Amino acid sequence: MRIIALANQKGGVAKTTTTVNLGACLAQLGKKVLLIDLDPQGNLSSWLGKHTESLPKSMYDVFLGEAEINDILENSCIEGLEIAPARTDLIGVESTFANETGRDTILKRKLLPMIERYDYIMLDCPPSLGLITINALTATREIFVPVETKILALNGLVTLLNTIQMVRDRLNPILEVTGIIACMFDSRTTLSNEVVQRIRVRFQDKVFNTIIRESTRLAECPISGLPITLYAPGSIGAEDYMNLAREVINGEKPANVLVS
Numbered sequence: 001m002r003i004i005a006l007a008n009q010k011g012g013v014a015k016t017t018t019t020v021n022l023g024a025c026l027a028q029l030g031k032k033v034l035l036i037d038l039d040p041q042g043n044l045s046s047w048l049g050k051h052t053e054s055l056p057k058s059m060y061d062v063f064l065g066e067a068e069i070n071d072i073l074e075n076s077c078i079e080g081l082e083i084a085p086a087r088t089d090l091i092g093v094e095s096t097f098a099n100e101t102g103r104d105t106i107l108k109r110k111l112l113p114m115i116e117r118y119d120y121i122m123l124d125c126p127p128s129l130g131l132i133t134i135n136a137l138t139a140t141r142e143i144f145v146p147v148e149t150k151i152l153a154l155n156g157l158v159t160l161l162n163t164i165q166m167v168r169d170r171l172n173p174i175l176e177v178t179g180i181i182a183c184m185f186d187s188r189t190t191l192s193n194e195v196v197q198r199i200r201v202r203f204q205d206k207v208f209n210t211i212i213r214e215s216t217r218l219a220e221c222p223i224s225g226l227p228i229t230l231y232a233p234g235s236i237g238a239e240d241y242m243n244l245a246r247e248v249i250n251g252e253k254p255a256n257v258l259v260s
Helices: 015-028 043-047 059-064 088-096 103-114 131-138 153-170 190-206 216-224 236-250
Strands: 002-006 033-037 081-084 120-124 142-148 176-183
Touching: 002 015, 002 131, 015 033, 015 043, 015 081, 015 120, 015 142, 015 176, 015 216, 015 236, 033 043, 043 216, 059 088, 059 103, 088 131, 103 120, 103 131, 131 153, 142 153, 153 176, 153 190, 176 190, 216 236
Parallel strands: 002 120, 002 142, 033 081, 033 120, 142 176
Antiparallel strands: none
16 A cells, blocks of 8 residues: 655645545545545545534544544545545644654554555645644655646745655655656646756656646636546546556555555
8 A cells, every 4th residue: 555645835736636636536446545634724625525614523633632533534425535634723733742752753653553444545735844744754655746837836846855855864764755746737838848847857757747737627626526537527637637546556666655
């Protein structure tokens, strides 16, 4: 099984879009998938039809030690795809555990009972590099980085890569970026093509062949409560994310598991 953190401290780069739609496509291809919402905004949870503020328990309770991940699981509209939702109170993790010993490994410990149940566990990180994201990076070997194909995208990657190096040095020596996903690509513009070329030169074989093209249907999708493959199955967004899921499966390696 694989645990993958989807991270980028820059907002609006299709991180949650990628987590939802890649997870849905993997499930539709027969994989057992858990999506964990680690963003206090709860966008992943809301996208998949969860009324976050009415949930009795969420990831905040998991961090507090008042629930296990198994206690908060929610089904989705896709067979084989489950969700561990988040509410806005998750933002309190930063202050609650500011001075706690072992605060960086809370999520890692909570994930241990779940690893035999799924083929993929995907962690939708918040658009920041705080304690929650550090927990996600400590709990996995793999990071996928969705990158907007705009001129400032590469600048934001430098900060993320510095944080990844810090986590690797102090907490998780086997952590690595295993996938860069070029998103919001507009083939009509020189800029998008140029940014993709720069990403490929910088990261080489870490960049997925599949590019997620800009799409009106994909932009509309979050209000539907459905992943793109159900909302607009004939769209280019559905095609791109299904191709990405196949590429992820084809790139599976032995022992891509939780850090022991």
